[in-house]
Amino acid sequence: MDLPGGGGRGPALAGVLVLDKPQGLTSHDVVAEVRRLTGVRRVGHAGTLDPLATGVLLVCLGPATRLAEYLAEGRKSYRATIHLGLATDTWDAAGRVVEEHSWEHLSREAVEEALAHFRGAIWQVPPMYAALKRDGQPLYRLARQGVEVERAPRQVHIDDLQLLAWQPPRVTIELTCSKGTYVRSLAHELGQRLGVGGHLAELVRLAVGPFRLEQAVNLERFRALCATGGWRAALLPLEDAVRHLPRLEVDGDAARRLALGQIVALPPGEDDHPHAVYDGRGRFLGIVRYRPDQGGWQPEKVFVTPEKL
């Protein structure tokens, strides 16, 4: 497999697109469209974005698809508008209103105070698509006739949670959170805490890892770039996808061993955390992880062949 520019021949077809997803499309719709527009067969995305949300969707092309999982690990930032006083069965605006409460007594201070409880490490219940009700009973309860479909709360980390605007009954916030955080759940839980119910009305993803909305290309613009053949200029190089990972530099001998898929014994790093590995000339070689039980660094994704070293 060739690195962009590495072999010095042919167009570079590996890289990452930072797209601003329009409303209404699923993340998969965007991937399918990029595949169709560019003719690149291997296309994938890192970190699903709900159809009704807009903002940063990272789309990986060619060999970069193998790096999608590390991109999806990245912290994410969102701007969210939560509508208080109306609870819906799906926890977002598309659902059916299941509870309505007056919200006129809520003050900005009360909302601020409630938001404070969501900062730091918190437990969150993922939303369930099947939280739809039938005869007043949630479907998942019906689904329990012999089987249990229960979602376990999981720990997520939220920081930089700021109240941007309080226009009762709507509150707009910005937050940065760990992988696996559901802003829909946060909206639901904020409504619960304030005792009035609430749902997620609008969601914009501002960043995934180091990739920000300001640098994103909107899909309309990308279509135009494809029509004129200039889309490759919008592609970020493969290495940009791993720039947020800790670096490990190796000499030529270790590089060859890694290229062959062998473990290399070098001083330990942070256990079980992916590192981007480079050779002495600053060339990106792949992803490795330190395995204490193996006493060395194990290659996880390799982007060079031994002959190319």
Added chain:
Amino acid sequence: MRIVHTLEQAQPERDTVLTIGSFDGVHRGHQHLVRQLVQRARETGRLSMALSFYPHPRAVLHPELRPAYLSTPQERAAILAALELDLLLLLPFTKELAATPAADFMGELVRRLRLRELWVGPDFSLGRGREGDVAALRALGQELGYALHVVEPLMENGEVISSTRIRHLLQEGQVEEAAKLLGRPYSVMGTVIQGAHRGRSLGFRTANLRPDPERALPADGVYVIWASTGNERHGGVANIGVRPSFGTGERLLEAHLLDYSGDLYSQDLLVEFVRFLRPERRFADTAALVEQIRRDIAQARAVLAEIAAQE
């Protein structure tokens, strides 16, 4: 697209071009109408708006009929958003609303929504006893100050595209025909539940789904499918049928994903129906069943490869 749930919340900042309907499935006919409406709103500097209902009016007026939705509220909203509609007003449909005289309802819309144009199909009607048909709505418009615009329905094979027609096609297992009218494959989502591990014992891992009982399901049988988790999409084969062991008579969907070995338990899976392969049937012994599943999988691969080649 903004989504609101009451007339009070809509507060349009401009005059509006409105359409009203259940938009279940948002099929090509719906899309045809909404596209023209959005275009018109842009040309006139107005706001494009759809007024829709949840639950479906039929579910409220005929609770004895089992609902068979072609879309979840989210899917419906997502497709309308993709058509670049400005505002979606999702009103709960109630018996009171059904009993409201058409003139009162339209008067309320004009007051709250700055209504200037109403766009509907020729068979549209609203209000008590469906009294507000096209002729009545046109007359009301002259009084209340909006123009009624009737959009000719979109045809496919000489017949009007409608949600009812799509439900019938699904009942007959004609998922390819249904996809032509929808403009995309018909899909349902479900959470993967613990199955009987029947598939695994035969050498084929399967994911068991209990789709929302309010959703329309294609006829019992075996289908070529696309199955998507959060970020991966796989080809596969799926069987729809009643599992007597569950005792409730509810239909289940059992999917085998091609080239996939992960554990899907408790994940949400989106299943898109690509082609009907064969009806469900009983087999004399396990060997015959395994042989048939092998053939199904080979056929599914061929169908999916053929589709990929067309793209």
